[in-house]
Amino acid sequence: MSVDTVSLTGWGRTAPTTAVRFRPRTYEEASAAVRGRGPRGALARGLGRAPGDAAQNAGGSVLDMTGLARIGGVDPAAGTVRCEAGVSLERLLRVLTPLGWFPPVVPGTGRVTVGGAIASDLDGRNHRGAGSLTRHVSALELLTADGEVRTVLPGTAVFDATAGGLGLTGVVLSATLRLRRVATSLMSVTTERAGDLDDLLARFTAGGDRLPYASAWVDLLARGRATGRGILTRGEHALPDMLPAHARRTLFPLRTAGQGRPLAADRVPMPGGPLGRATAALGNEVRYRGAPRARTGELRSASRFFHAPDALPSPGPPPGGLVRYRFSVGYGQEETLHRVVRRISAGRGAASRAVLQRCGAPAPGPLSFPAPGWALALDLPAALPGLARLLDGVDEEVAAAGGRVCLASDSRMRPETASAMYPRLAEFRELRAALDPTDAFRSDLSRRLCL
Structure with a gap:
């Protein structure tokens, strides 16, 4: 098992901290790393895709599980x-x-x-x-x-x-x-444009659940009557009779995301560096106008449908890092969603990513994020002036509506806000104390939010 001291950060590259990294290759080595932890505890870490500080442990041990x-x-x-x-x-x-x-x-x-x-x-x-x-x-x-x-x-x-x-x-x-x-490795995809947020929500709802996979890109730089406009993409696993005759001979072709196809309108890469609002708005306009008004039955590989951004060259987060803010509000709280979208759209920042989804029944876990309603994830430059104040205000709106912010993505929420959004947090703390009386497992996020 290799051991080294490294500086680690989340995918958003905010608040890097130093930890001792263990790389176990067996269960025995992982157990030894946990037993040999120092006073700052230990934490497992995967590929480092958590946007915030959920997979960091300043001054402690981190187990690289790859x-x-x-x-x-x-x-x-x-x-x-x-x-x-x-x-x-x-x-x-x-x-x-x-x-x-x-x-x-x-x-x-x-x-x-x-x-x-x-x-x-x-x-x-x-x-x-x-x-x-x-x-x-x-x-x-x-x-x-x-x-x-x-x-x-x-x-x-x-x-x-x-x-x-x-x-x-x-x-x-x-x-x-x-x-x-x-039955195949392909997805049958439906794409449609929505002129504003009301139109987008209506199209989501009208589509029902006939196509099981659905999400929408939201243009958070559009203003006025176009505020909240977006591109809704839905899909289902393609059946053999949906494929052209020549393709049915190979129902499971191995293709990586984007292989053999030019960039589609829903895959226009957004630069990670700081952009002027006018430049970013122009990019969003190209993306929106380049999408079809309505198209059904397009065949895509599963990797291209689910993981298109993974195939794109990315310059990474901008200087100063990136804050991913993901929140949810329940059905019947659409006005809160409208207010948040208007608030973000009216700001000075360029959101490089904004994805809207519908969620169903919650999981039984006390800290599980998804709950019935709407979930919106967006990325904002961490160096944006007034960002902390802006998101603190959005936190208040979301909490007042009975919603919550995703802890796995978080990098800046306050502990009292987390307690308000996750009413079963005390239950989690109690179970954790019984399971781990020595406080062996810790993270920068757990210390910041008193989890």
Whole structure:
């Protein structure tokens, strides 16, 4: 097991901190790292895609789990696969799809580990029907503070606290996932433009759940009558009779995101550096006008549909870093969503990313983010003047509406705000104290929010 001291940060590159990094390749090495932790505790880390400080542990130990990345065979009778925590969802998709299987939940990037997805209770475009990823975990192996490995099953308090528990209950070593059968590797995609936020929400609702995967890009630089306009994209797994005759001979072609196709309108790359508002607005105009008013039945590879941004060259976050702000409000609170969108649109910043989704039934975990309603994720330059004040104000609006901010993405929320948004936080603290009385597992986020 290699050990070194490194400076680590979230994907947004805000608030870097230094930690001792362990790279275990066996359960025994992971256990040794936890047992040998220093006074600042230990924390598991995957591919570093958490936007904020959820996977950092200043002055403590961090377990880089990417060395535990073995995939077991698929059990066709049970429709499951067992894999170690360091396996990326991108690799899982690549391995399973040719076999006629598909991960039950796929987020917007494949560069996330299974362990990180469980710790964040990641959701995808199909949350209304499928829920978050941990709903499809039939068992997991958890390394606890005493250095022991225990099998944890759904329906138990430890499982619920681990699902979305941000690594604070222990180190996820492996998981058994229930899969879904697919007949091809392709997606049948519907795209439509919406002229403003009301139109966008109406199109989301009118579409129902006939197509299980749905999300929308929102233009947060549009103003006036066009405020909140966007591009709604929905999809379903293509059946063989949806494919051209020549393509039916190979139902599971292996293609990476974007391979063999020019950039589509919904994949125009947004520069990561600071942009003038006029320049950014022009880019959004090109993206919006380049999308079809309405198109159905377009065939895309699964990787291009789910993970198109992964195939694009990215300059990374701008100087000073990037703040990802993801929040949700319930159905019936659409006016709050309108106010937030107007507030962001009226500001001086250029949001390089804004994605709207609908969510369904919540997971039982006390810190799990998704809840029935609307979830909007946006990226803003951390150096934007007045950003802290702006987002503090949005926090107040979201909390007053009974909504919440996603902890796995957060880098700046206040502890009293987190307590207001997550009423079961006291329950989580109590269970964590019983499971980890020595406070072995800690993170910069847990210290900042008193989790």
